Amino acid sequence: MGAPVVDDRTGRITGVKAKLGEDKREVTFHAPLVVAADGNSTRLSLAMGLHRREDRPMGVAVRTYFTSPRHDDDYLESWLELWDRRGAQDRLLPGYGWIFGMGDGTSNVGLGVLNTSDSFKELDWREVLKAWCASMPEDWGYTPDNMTGPIRGAALPMAFNRQPHYTRGLLLVGDAGGLVNPFNGEGIAYAMESGQLAADVIVQAHARSTPAQREIALQRYPRVLKDTYGGYYTLGRAFVKLIGNPKVMQIAAQRGLTHPMLMKFTLKLLANLTDPTGGDAMDRIINGLSKVAPKA
Numbered sequence: 001m002g003a004p005v006v007d008d009r010t011g012r013i014t015g016v017k018a019k020l021g022e023d024k025r026e027v028t029f030h031a032p033l034v035v036a037a038d039g040n041s042t043r044l045s046l047a048m049g050l051h052r053r054e055d056r057p058m059g060v061a062v063r064t065y066f067t068s069p070r071h072d073d074d075y076l077e078s079w080l081e082l083w084d085r086r087g088a089q090d091r092l093l094p095g096y097g098w099i100f101g102m103g104d105g106t107s108n109v110g111l112g113v114l115n116t117s118d119s120f121k122e123l124d125w126r127e128v129l130k131a132w133c134a135s136m137p138e139d140w141g142y143t144p145d146n147m148t149g150p151i152r153g154a155a156l157p158m159a160f161n162r163q164p165h166y167t168r169g170l171l172l173v174g175d176a177g178g179l180v181n182p183f184n185g186e187g188i189a190y191a192m193e194s195g196q197l198a199a200d201v202i203v204q205a206h207a208r209s210t211p212a213q214r215e216i217a218l219q220r221y222p223r224v225l226k227d228t229y230g231g232y233y234t235l236g237r238a239f240v241k242l243i244g245n246p247k248v249m250q251i252a253a254q255r256g257l258t259h260p261m262l263m264k265f266t267l268k269l270l271a272n273l274t275d276p277t278g279g280d281a282m283d284r285i286i287n288g289l290s291k292v293a294p295k296a
């Protein structure tokens with residue numbers, strides 16, 4: 001998939017041009033609606049003039065694999081202390097590192113960091129990953145010799161950083177629409193759920209009898225996304241601004257993580273694990289805040 005086919009008269013997307021197979025044969029597909037599911041780089045959205053919003057947070061994640069005795073860990077380990085150790089004073093970075101066993105002789109080791117700290121543009125994240133791994137016990141095996149492939153990374157587009165999510169026949173889902181959760185950098189569930197929400201809206205539009213009615217139905221998609229995630233992402237944007245300050249991050253890590261009740265609240269909030277049907281007092285506080293926060 002590559003360039004959009006656009007109706008010059010209406011500005012609507014009516015298909016895409018693609019190159020297929022090893023011989024890169026040019027093919028044009030026509031469709032009444034197109035869904036951009038092409039990830040963070042989303043060349044399709046860009047070609048339709050949908051650029052990313054600079055006022056939304058971005059993250060970056062890098063990871064690699066090591067042969068390791070920990071390959072069959074049955075849990076995922078998160079480290080909330082990643083350090084920028086270049087200056088006279090170490091700075092705690094707004095992000096976290098992870099380790100999980102692949103069960104095939106290797107572990108996936110990586111880290112994700114937000115762009116809200118001063119360190120963001122200055123650091124080489126591959127080097128930060130290497131330095132973090134070097135600080136671990138040697139018998140875990142996360143050493144350069146045991147690396148089975150290069151360190152790879154990508155941007156994490158967060159909190160609706162590309163909008164509108166529907167315009168002129170094009171719906172954006174997943175990373176193309178900037179749907180990564182700003183609290184934790186996760187985007188897989190949001191990509192799948194937005195795909196489902198887009199499909200529901202498309203089915204409803206398809207059932208309408210006139211083009212004008214179909215268009216009204218499609219215009220609902222951005223609203224459905226905002227109703228689903230908007231308030232929670234607004235809280236997330238405030239959160240990433242706060243933890244971009246190394247002092248706040250340090251206090252949160254030192255005091256918050258040692259307090260079981262606060263830790264439970266933090267886990268529910270960061271992992272978006274509240275019970276939408278009621279739950280306990282913590283669920284109700286987080287759901288209440290998400291409800292009243294602006295859905296932008």
Ligand SMILES: Cc1cc2nc3c(=O)[nH]c(=O)nc-3n(C[C@H](O)[C@H](O)[C@H](O)COP(=O)(O)OP(=O)(O)OC[C@H]3O[C@@H](n4cnc5c(N)ncnc54)[C@H](O)[C@@H]3O)c2cc1C
Nearest residue numbers: 001002037038039061062063154174175186187188189191
């Ligand atoms: C290192 C790292 C670790 C991560 N870990 C997690 C995690 O643990 N949990 C989590 O929830 N999220 C995680 N994420 C984020 C998650 O990977 C993304 O949010 C998610 O994959 C987005 O899904 P998507 O389908 O929107 O986009 P993508 O997964 O990027 O899929 C887009 C697809 O479109 C294809 N494509 C793009 N352009 C074209 C084109 N022109 N023609 C044809 N095909 C095209 C791409 O090749 C790709 O296959 C991580 C990200 C990174 C970088």
